[in-house]
Structure formats: C-alpha cells, structure tokens
Amino acid sequence: MRIKFHQSLGDLREKLLVMAGMAEQAIQRSIEAYRTRDLSICELVFRSEPAINRLEREIDQLALDLLAMEQPMAIDLRFILSVIRINADLERVGDQAVNIAVRVREMGAFANIDLPVDIPKLASLASAMVRKALQAFIEADAELADAVLQLDDQVDAMNDAAFVELSGLIRDRPDLTPQSLNALIIARNLERVGDHATNIAEDVIFWVRGADVRHSATNL
Amino acid sequence: MGVGIQVEHLNAWYGKVHTLQDINLPIPANQATALIGPSGCGKSTFVRCLNRMHETIAGARAEGSVRIGDMDVYKDASPVAIRRRIGMVFQRPNPFPTMSIYDNIATGVKLGGAPKRKVLNEIVERSLRQAALWDEVKDDLRKKSGASLSGGQQQRLCMARALAIDPEVLVMDEPTSALDPISTSKIEDLIFELKTQYTIVIVTHNMQQAARVAENTGFFLNGKLVEFSPTHKIFTNPSDKRTEDYITGRFG
Numbered sequence: 001m002r003i004k005f006h007q008s009l010g011d012l013r014e015k016l017l018v019m020a021g022m023a024e025q026a027i028q029r030s031i032e033a034y035r036t037r038d039l040s041i042c043e044l045v046f047r048s049e050p051a052i053n054r055l056e057r058e059i060d061q062l063a064l065d066l067l068a069m070e071q072p073m074a075i076d077l078r079f080i081l082s083v084i085r086i087n088a089d090l091e092r093v094g095d096q097a098v099n100i101a102v103r104v105r106e107m108g109a110f111a112n113i114d115l116p117v118d119i120p121k122l123a124s125l126a127s128a129m130v131r132k133a134l135q136a137f138i139e140a141d142a143e144l145a146d147a148v149l150q151l152d153d154q155v156d157a158m159n160d161a162a163f164v165e166l167s168g169l170i171r172d173r174p175d176l177t178p179q180s181l182n183a184l185i186i187a188r189n190l191e192r193v194g195d196h197a198t199n200i201a202e203d204v205i206f207w208v209r210g211a212d213v214r215h216s217a218t219n220l
Numbered sequence: 221m222g223v224g225i226q227v228e229h230l231n232a233w234y235g236k237v238h239t240l241q242d243i244n245l246p247i248p249a250n251q252a253t254a255l256i257g258p259s260g261c262g263k264s265t266f267v268r269c270l271n272r273m274h275e276t277i278a279g280a281r282a283e284g285s286v287r288i289g290d291m292d293v294y295k296d297a298s299p300v301a302i303r304r305r306i307g308m309v310f311q312r313p314n315p316f317p318t319m320s321i322y323d324n325i326a327t328g329v330k331l332g333g334a335p336k337r338k339v340l341n342e343i344v345e346r347s348l349r350q351a352a353l354w355d356e357v358k359d360d361l362r363k364k365s366g367a368s369l370s371g372g373q374q375q376r377l378c379m380a381r382a383l384a385i386d387p388e389v390l391v392m393d394e395p396t397s398a399l400d401p402i403s404t405s406k407i408e409d410l411i412f413e414l415k416t417q418y419t420i421v422i423v424t425h426n427m428q429q430a431a432r433v434a435e436n437t438g439f440f441l442n443g444k445l446v447e448f449s450p451t452h453k454i455f456t457n458p459s460d461k462r463t464e465d466y467i468t469g470r471f472g
Contacts, residue, residue, distance in 0.1 A: 002469035071428050073455050073467040210457030 005070045009079065012062050016083050016090075019055045020134045022048060023090040026097035027130065027193060031123040033104045034186065037112055045101040052094040059087045075207070082207040086137065089196040089203075093130060096189045096196075103182040103189075113176065115183045116165040119190070122158045126190040129155065129197035136201060142208040148201035149213075155194035162187035222419035223289040223305075223388040224249040225270065230284035232265050232274055239265050241443045243284070247436075252411055252420040254434035254451065256427055258466065261440040263423045267391045270421070271306040272299040288389065304332060307382030307418075311394040313374030315366025315381070321348075322361040324377055325384045332385060343384050351380035352410055372403025379410065383418075390414060392422045396429065408433050427467055431455045439463045 026048050033041035063084050066072060072080055129151050136145035166180045166187075173180075202214050225247035232240035240262045247253045255263040268274040269282045272293060286293040293302050315324050325344045329335065335343070344361070348354040353376040357364070366377055375395060382390060392411075396404040411420055411433045424430050430437050431451055438448040439460070447454065447463045458464045465471050 005469065073427065073431075074458050074464045076468045077456060 002070075005066070005072070005076075008062070008066055008070070009076060012059065012066065012080070012083055015055065015059050015062065016087060017134075017138065019052065019059060019087060019090050020137075022052050022055065023093040023097070024127070024130060024134070026052065026094050027100075027123075027127055030097040030100035030104065031120060031127070033101055034107075034119055034123075037104065037108055039105055039108055042101040042105050045097050049094055049098050052091060056087055056091040060084060063087075075210075078207045078210060082203040085203045086200050089199045093193055093196050096193050099189045100186050103186050107179060107182045110179050113179055115176075115179060116169060117162040117183050117187060118158075119183060119186055122155065122162070122187055122190045125151065125155050125158065126193040126197065129194050130200070133197045133200035133204065136204045140204070140208050142205045145201040145204040145208075148197055152194050152198045155191055159187050159191035221388065221417065222250040222415075224419065225389065225421075226285070226287040227270075228285040228287075230266070230269060230282065230286060232262075232269055232282040233280065234265075234277070235279040239443050240269065240282070243445050245438060245445055245448055247419060247421060249419050250415055250417075251435040252415055252422060252433050254430035254437040255421065255423045255440060256425070256430050256437060256467075257440035257446075259425075262443040263438075263440045264393055266440065267308075267393055267421055267423055270389070270391060271303050271308065273303075273308075275299075304385055305387050306389040306391055307385065307387035309375070309378050309382055309390070309392040309395045311397050313371055313378050313398070315369070315374050315377050317365060317367035319366055320362045321357050321364055321366060321369070321377060324366045325381050328381055329384050344380075347380040347384040348377075350383050350410075350414065351376040352406060353377060353380055370403075372399050372406065375399060375403065375407060376410070379407070383414075387418065389419045389421065392420070394423055394425060397425060404429070427455070439466065441466070 026045050029041050029045050033039070033045065063080050066080055129148050132144060132151070133148045136142070136148065163184065166184045170177050170180045205211055205213050227243055227245040227247070230240060230243040231238065243266060255266065257263050265274055270286055270293070272282075274280050274282050282294070284294070288302070288305055291297050291302075291305075316327065319327065322344055325347050326340050329340060329343055345354060348357065353373060356373060357369070366374060369377060379390075379395075396407050399407065408429065411422065414420060422430070422433060434451045436448065437451045437454045439446045439454065439458075439462075441462055447458060447460045449459065453459075454463060455467060458467065
C-alpha cells in the first residue's frame with residue numbers, strides 16, 4: 001500500500017544518513033585538526049560546509065513535499081517531523097565543526113602548549129553521543145536513544161571543568177590567554193555538539209514512541 | 221441543543237453474519253465524532269443502529285444499549301420518535317426529485333404535525349440558512365425542483381431537510397464522497413458551525429476529513445471498534461498497531 005510514499009520515506013531516510021555521515025566526518029576532521037594542528041585538515045572542514053548546507057535544504061524540501069502531497073499520519077508524520085529536526089541539528093553539528101576549525105587555525109599562530117583540558121577526550125565523548133544517536137535513528141531504537149540522553153551530563157561536566165581550569169590558567173598565566181580562550185571555545189563547541197546529539201536522540205524517541213521527552217526532568 | 225449518545229454492548233447481525241461485535245462508545249454532545257475504517261468494517265451499520273434503521277433490512281437485527289440522552293433507543297421509544305431526534309444525511313444526495321426546494325424541506329416537518337404556513341416558512345428559511353444554501357436558492361424556492369440543483373447544493377438541501385425537524389443529533393454517512401472539493405469544504409464548514417447546536421457523527425473514508433472536522437475518532441475493523449480516541453491522538457500517535465497500519469496506508 002502507498003508504495004510511492006513509502007519509497008519516498010526511504011529516500012528521505014537515506015538522504016538524512018548521508019547528511020549524518022557528512023556532519024560526523026566534519027566533526028572528526030576538526031578534532032583531528034586540533035590534535036595535529038594541521039591547517040590543511042581545517043581547509044577540508046571549511047570546504048565541506050557548503051555541501052552540508054545544500055543537503056540540508058534538499059532534505060527539508062523533500063520533507064515539505066511529502067507533508068504537502070502525501071498527508072502523512074501517525075508514525076510516518078512523526079518520522080518526517082523528526083527528520084526535519086534532526087536535519088537542522090546535523091547542520092548545526094557541521095557549523096560547530098567549522099567553528100572548531102576556525103579556532104584551530106587561530107591557535108596555529110601561537111605555540112602548541114599543554115593545556116589543562118583534554119579536548120580529544122571531550123571530543124570523543126561528544127562524537128560518541130552523535131554516533132549513538134544516529135545509530136538509534138538507523139535502528140529505530142528508542143532505548144539506545146535513552147542512553148544517549150544520559151551521556152550528556154558527562155559532556156556538560158567536562159565542559160564545566162574545562163571552564164574552571166582554563167579561566168584559572170588565564171588568571172595565572174595571562175600570556176597564555178589566546179590559547180586558553182580558543183580551547184575554552186572549542187570545549188564549548190563540543191558541548192554544543194553533545195546538545196545536538198541529545199536533540200537527535202529526543203527526536204528518535206518522539207518518532208518511535210510518540211513521546212515528547214524534551215525538557216523533561218531526567219535530562220536537565 | 222445536541223445530546224450525548226452512550227452505546228454499550230451493541231451487537232448487530234445481517235442474518236447469521238455478526239457485523240458489529242460488542243461496541244462500546246460514548247459520543248459526546250455538541251462535538252463531531254468521526255468513524256473511520258475500511259469498507260465493510262461496520263461503521264455504516266453502526267450509525268444505522270443509532271436510529272434503528274439497521275433493523276429495517278430483512279434479516280437484520282441489533283442488540284445492546286443505545287442511549288440518546290435519557291432515552292434508550294431499543295427500549296423506550298418508537299423508531300419514528302427516535303428518527304425525529306437523529307437527522308441523517310447519506311453518501312449520495314437524495315432530495316425528493318420532483319418536489320420543489322421548499323417542499324423538500326416542508327414535507328418532513330408536516331409529517332410531524334402541520335404547523336401554520338408562517339411557521340413553516342420560517343422553518344424552511346432557518347434550515348436553508350443553517351445549511352448555507354439560503355442565498356443560493358431563496359428566489360427559486362417553489363420554482364425549482366430538488367433535482368435541478370448541483371450535487372453540492374443537493375447535499376446541503378438534504379442537510380437542511382434533516383435539520384428542519386430540529387433533531388439533536390446529525391448523522392452523516394460519507395456526506396462528501398460524491399462532492400467536489402469546494403462543496404466538500406462548504407459541508408465541513410457547516411459541520412464546524414452546526415456543532416454548537418447539534419451532536420454530529422460522521423462516517424468518512426477520507427481520513428484528512430476526519431482529522432479536520434472531528435474532536436474524536438473511532439476506528440472500526442472487522443465489526444469491532446479497535447480504538448476510540450481524541451482525533452489528534454489517532455492521527456499523530458494511535459494506541460493500537462492496527463489503527464496505525466490503517467491510517468498510514470500499510471493495509472486496508
């Protein structure tokens with residue numbers, strides 16, 4: 001039944017997975033650029049952004065067409081609404097990757113010093129959240145999505161700790177202010193990536209269970 | 221004013237075929253309640269049981285309780301009395317073809333006792349205004365026959381005819397399936413306006429229509445009421461997998 005419509009839903013899903021792959025790759029590259037201070041990797045991140053933006057518009061248009069022409073109901077309606085939201089979150093993940101790459105480029109002008117913040121660890125936590133949220137989407141697994149929500153506290157705690165450590169460093173070693181500020185902003189960018197992963201997980205739960213768990217007490 | 225309908229343990233048969241099985245359903249007053257489901261699921265049989273039209277078919281019978289307000293349809297009242305409280309509009313407009321527009325509406329009123337001419341004129345005008353048809357036919361009330369109107373106008377004439385006897389409930393069995401989109405939208409606007417005065421039950425194959433007009437929706441399948449919920453819930457997050465499969469087009 002409704003063969004054409006269900007094929008289109010499949011197309012929408014495939015496109016979102018392509019979008020997810022691009023956003024994930026952008027974040028991975030920006031972290032790799034931080035780790036190696038390799039500005040050529042920053043360039044790759046900058047160059048991937050227009051493609052992510054283009055795909056965002058394409059997915060939104062397909063979703064809009066389906067809403068207008070197929071009048072989806074129930075789980076199909078929730079799926080399309082979730083795709084629209086996840087699409088926006090993935091585009092923002094791409095933006096965060098660009099923000100991080102911009103900071104890494106700035107840091108290139110200064111000595112590469114040891115900072116009291118484990119950016120790669122924070123990055124791997126935030127990326128794991130994104131990956132698990134997308135896995136939950138791929139498998140329509142609301143329980144896995146629940147697990148993603150729990151991880152956000154760790155990312156937030158690491159970001160808070162980074163703030164304390166780095167503001168302390170700025171106070172004690174004003175000469176390291178540029179590096180500290182850039183690292184602070186990168187930690188903040190990664191914390192935002194975790195928030196987007198949280199949003200994606202919430203959208204998966206909404207799609208699968210029909211429950212709106214946003215802003216609920218358990219994930220404050 | 222509209223009145224609520226309480227249906228409890230309603231069963232219906234055509235001969236030996238058990239077409240409605242233990243239906244329990246509260247239809248709230250002054251709201252529109254939509255009934256959806258695939259062909260042959262029992263929704264039309266259900267509405268025909270509300271005013272005891274089902275039993276007019278040879279071999280058909282019904283058991284259970286249908287209460288319209290305080291009146292038990294199957295115990296307390298004659299079918300004629302019940303049908304004065306429940307107006308019906310059907311899928312295909314069925315005006316009395318040779319009667320004038322005026323007589324189409326006046327005849328049913330006269331059957332319930334002949335009011336004075338002035339009162340009858342008022343009833344005809346009120347009913348046609350309620351059905352949003354007055355402006356289109358007021359100059360031809362006695363000149364034109366019911367059959368001379370367009371399909372959409374005929375259906376509104378049938379609604380006016382149903383409203384003329386001042387019912388409390390208006391039952392519509394796929395009232396727009398033979399109409400174009402503009403006529404359909406007029407009927408839907410009417411449902412919205414008439415809810416303030418009547419309780420409305422609408423059987424529809426058009427799920428978007430149910431979503432647009434009804435506060436509550438019931439899903440029938442194989443003679444059973446699978447789910448009865450607020451319409452927004454049925455169409456965004458139904459409780460039963462069978463409802464979800466039906467409204468998302470995965471079977472039916």
